[in-house]
Amino acid sequence: MSVPTDALWFLNTRVEIVIPAASGTDRLSVIRHSAPYGDSPPLHIHDTEDEVFHVLEGNVLFSVDGKFIEVSGGDTVLAPKGVPHTYVVESRNGAKWLTLTSPGDFEEFVREASRPAISSGLPEPHGAPTPEMAEQLAQMSARHNIRLVGNPLSPRTQAMATGTNG
Numbered sequence: 001m002s003v004p005t006d007a008l009w010f011l012n013t014r015v016e017i018v019i020p021a022a023s024g025t026d027r028l029s030v031i032r033h034s035a036p037y038g039d040s041p042p043l044h045i046h047d048t049e050d051e052v053f054h055v056l057e058g059n060v061l062f063s064v065d066g067k068f069i070e071v072s073g074g075d076t077v078l079a080p081k082g083v084p085h086t087y088v089v090e091s092r093n094g095a096k097w098l099t100l101t102s103p104g105d106f107e108e109f110v111r112e113a114s115r116p117a118i119s120s121g122l123p124e125p126h127g128a129p130t131p132e133m134a135e136q137l138a139q140m141s142a143r144h145n146i147r148l149v150g151n152p153l154s155p156r157t158q159a160m161a162t163g164t165n166g
Contacts, residue, residue, distance in 0.1 A: 007117040009114055011113065013035040015033050015110055017031055017107060017111075022104070028102045031099045034094065034122060036094045037094055038089060038155050040087060040153045041086055041087070042137075044150075045083065046082075046105065050079065051101050053087070053098070055076070056098065057073050059071070063085060064078075064085045065080075065084060072091075088152065090155045106144065109144035109146055
């Protein structure tokens with residue numbers, strides 16, 4: 001079954017809804033991500049779904065339940081529901097990966113927090129969020145059973161240059 005792909009700009013990334021949750025009985029969602037160097041969401045917890053990341057290109061550092069996992073093209077990481085996790089793109093040319101979730105809460109969050117992609121590239125970076133933007137993101141996340149519980153990571157090369165660790 002061929003399903004049309006929805007291309008969206010989600011924060012600093014471009015996502016494509018490859019398989020919408022509504023297309024199957026198990027509500028499996030597959031989303032393709034393209035992200036720039038340094039992209040990192042806040043540390044967060046999905047209360048209703050495991051999140052599987054399959055990296056296609058680039059280098060990504062994941063933090064899952066306080067453990068760091070370095071991955072590159074061909075590697076797969078599981079962030080179980082109820083476990084805090086985040087990632088940071090460490091390859092200078094960005095990274096691409098697939099995210100698989102079920103029953104579709106993450107997909108619905110992505111749809112709510114995104115806007116249609118108007119070109120094939122990444123959106124213009126928007127810098128650090130204002131307190132109002134951060135609160136709005138937390139509220140959207142909560143509506144989709146995702147809790148923001150910490151800060152994003154910084155790439156290790158940047159962290160070493162600035163003396164911070166994320």
